Amino acid sequence: GEDVEQSLFLSVREGDSSVINCTYTDSSSTYLYWYKQEPGAGLQLLTYIFSNMDMKQDQRLTVLLNKKDKHLSLRIADTQTGDSAIYFCAESMDTGRRALTFGSGTRLQVQP
Amino acid sequence: NAGVTQTPKFQVLKTGQSMTLQCAQDMNHNSMYWYRQDPGMGLRLIYYSASEGTTDKGEVPNGYNVSRLNKREFSLRLESAAPSQTSVYFCASDRLGDSPLHFGNGTRLTVT
Numbered sequence: 001g002e003d004v005e006q007s008l009f010l011s012v013r014e015g016d017s018s019v020i021n022c023t024y025t026d027s028s029s030t031y032l033y034w035y036k037q038e039p040g041a042g043l044q045l046l047t048y049i050f051s052n053m054d055m056k057q058d059q060r061l062t063v064l065l066n067k068k069d070k071h072l073s074l075r076i077a078d079t080q081t082g083d084s085a086i087y088f089c090a091e092s093m094d095t096g097r098r099a100l101t102f103g104s105g106t107r108l109q110v111q112p
Numbered sequence: 113n114a115g116v117t118q119t120p121k122f123q124v125l126k127t128g129q130s131m132t133l134q135c136a137q138d139m140n141h142n143s144m145y146w147y148r149q150d151p152g153m154g155l156r157l158i159y160y161s162a163s164e165g166t167t168d169k170g171e172v173p174n175g176y177n178v179s180r181l182n183k184r185e186f187s188l189r190l191e192s193a194a195p196s197q198t199s200v201y202f203c204a205s206d207r208l209g210d211s212p213l214h215f216g217n218g219t220r221l222t223v224t
Binding site for chain 2: 008033040042044099100104105
């Protein structure tokens with residue numbers, strides 16, 4: 001079955017690094033995504049990683065993928081108050097039904 | 113470039129009333145989706161349309177119907193609203209294949 005899990009809450013101080021973790025169960029995932037949701041808004045794609053990669057870096061964002069453990073993480077360097085939001089990981093699978101399965105989201109609170 | 117546009121932004125219904133949530137995208141995307149977002153549960157797929165003329169059930173289709181009116185528009189209908197359908201509804205679209213989802217800003221629906 002499909003199941004994506006995340007911790008619900010993370011609090012960090014401004015300037016520190018944040019690490020948001022995600023585990024998934026379906027080994028046939030093709031892409032794994034990180035989305036950001038600010039209050040009252042839709043989800044905005046932050047970054048994604050193809051399943052045959054183990055790391056992707058994009059400015060302050062680093063995505064690490066451990067396929068063996070089915071573990072995905074998002075590291076935000078030099079976290080800013082504007083990074084406060086809910087972060088969702090999602091997986092897509094190479095099946096007939098093309099739709100993303102989302103985790104329940106991690107609320108990141110950045111303290112000044 | 114509007115992206116994905118949803119209307120209305122907010123709606124309050126009484127139990128048993130019906131309504132249609134509208135969604136349109138101007139990115140020439142083939143696939144469109146309806147998700148609902150509930151606290152602590154992430155996003156759950158209601159229905160999706162892989163291409164114009166086709167629709168399929170997602171994870172939580174009961175109580176909903178959809179229409180893919182043309183390539184741009186995908187509507188979600190509640191025939192007889194129930195309090196359990198109180199939620200934030202998101203429409204999304206993508207090109208096809210493993211391309212990222214683009215989300216609208218959501219419709220916040222309350223059923224009393």
